[in-house]
Amino acid sequence: MNSPIRNFATPISRDRVIGNLPKCYTTEACLQSKPHMDGRVRNACQQDKMGYLSLKISKIVVVGDVAVGKTCLIHRFCKDAFDADYKATIGVDFEVERFEICGVPYSLQIWDTAGQERFKCIASAYYRAAQVLVVAFDLSDIESLDHSRQWLEDAMKENDPHRVLVFLVGCKKDRISASECKQMETDAITVAKAMKAEYWSVSSKAGENVKDLFFRIASLAFEASLLQELERPNAPMARIGEVVNVSANSQSIYENASKKSCC
């Protein structure tokens, strides 16, 4: 009999397989500095022969000032593309990216929100139930960093602060010199610490750090989901995150489903 792990309709791309916990960008503003995932999570993944841990989806919401680079960040990761022409996000948009973490299928639903004030009302309706909040700013625009706390505060009104992982992300790293970047990062790390956020500098244009950032987000969100579930003794494992129903007849996605990577 096939386990639920085998029942996705399309394969998870090999470059979305995460075996080890990715490192943080800087230990100065890092949500978790351990080199490995929690032992309970690793055990649960290794013992999950029936695939109860599979098919989970977590919601990430990306917020920040207008034109700081939110859409480009998501597009660089999901499509490996960069568009130099600015097209404002109208309200919200989302992408779903699928991973395999520690041998377990896992998805991120990545919500891109509008930075323009006139769309804020629509966008804020989608902040709820986020497991990860990414507050983006433009490394070449100090004001956008100053506004980060307000974005976080607004997004947190719709969420439980104890359950949300926060990332502060400086975009457009390619637009500033190394010395400017150093200065901005010093300021940004101070803000990140105050926000209890993990800090990253990225360039969607150059592709720098984008994949590492999303792998880190996926891994920490996966670990947090699983720990929350494991800490609730009576909760069935299948209720970690949102469970997606799939047909028992849908095609197998794994060339080697029994292979489990170690995190």
Ligand SMILES: Nc1nc2c(ncn2[C@@H]2O[C@H](COP(=O)(O)OP(=O)(O)OP(=O)(O)O)[C@@H](O)[C@H]2O)c(=O)[nH]1
């Ligand atoms: N040089 C450079 N430009 C970037 C980078 N990321 C985004 N941009 C440019 O910045 C502009 C705005 O980018 P978007 O990703 O659309 O910004 P946004 O935050 O989604 O904007 P809203 O949807 O209006 O909130 C576009 O012209 C992008 O090409 C980057 O890493 N480097």
